Amino acid sequence: QGQLVESGGGLVQAGGSLRLSCSASGRTFSTFSSYTMGWFRQAPGKDREFVAVIGRSGGITYYADSVKGRFTATKDNAKITVNLQMNGLKPEDTAVYYCAATQSWGVLKRADQYNYWGQGTQVTVSS
Secondary structure: EEEEEEOOEEEEEEOOOOEEEEEEEEEEHHHHHHOEEEEEEEEOOOOOOOEEEEEOOOOOEOOOOOOOOOOOEEEEEOEEEEEEEEEEOOHHHHHEEEEEEEEEOOOOOOHHHHEEEEOOOOEEEEO
């Protein structure tokens, strides 16, 4: 079995920062270094959208244009954890943020490419 649990969400003023964490557990993630990890977000009435992806070793990252330069993803294979540092937050960043895991190879910016998901953590950015 495998489980992902997000934490670190909350309420922040525009221009502020939050650090999200995603902890993995279970037999599945005994091979955590073999998983590419993605961050997605979903606002009410909107589709789930890609935010960031970080490669198996944590050395390669890709970001959505909307967050590029503001968000940074990291991966700690020893602690079985991925993080998303979010700076310069904007009201349009308000959403439930999800982490996801996959052993697939490729661009990996689509939600259907991931087969393990957390339940999400709410991020609210006020003006």
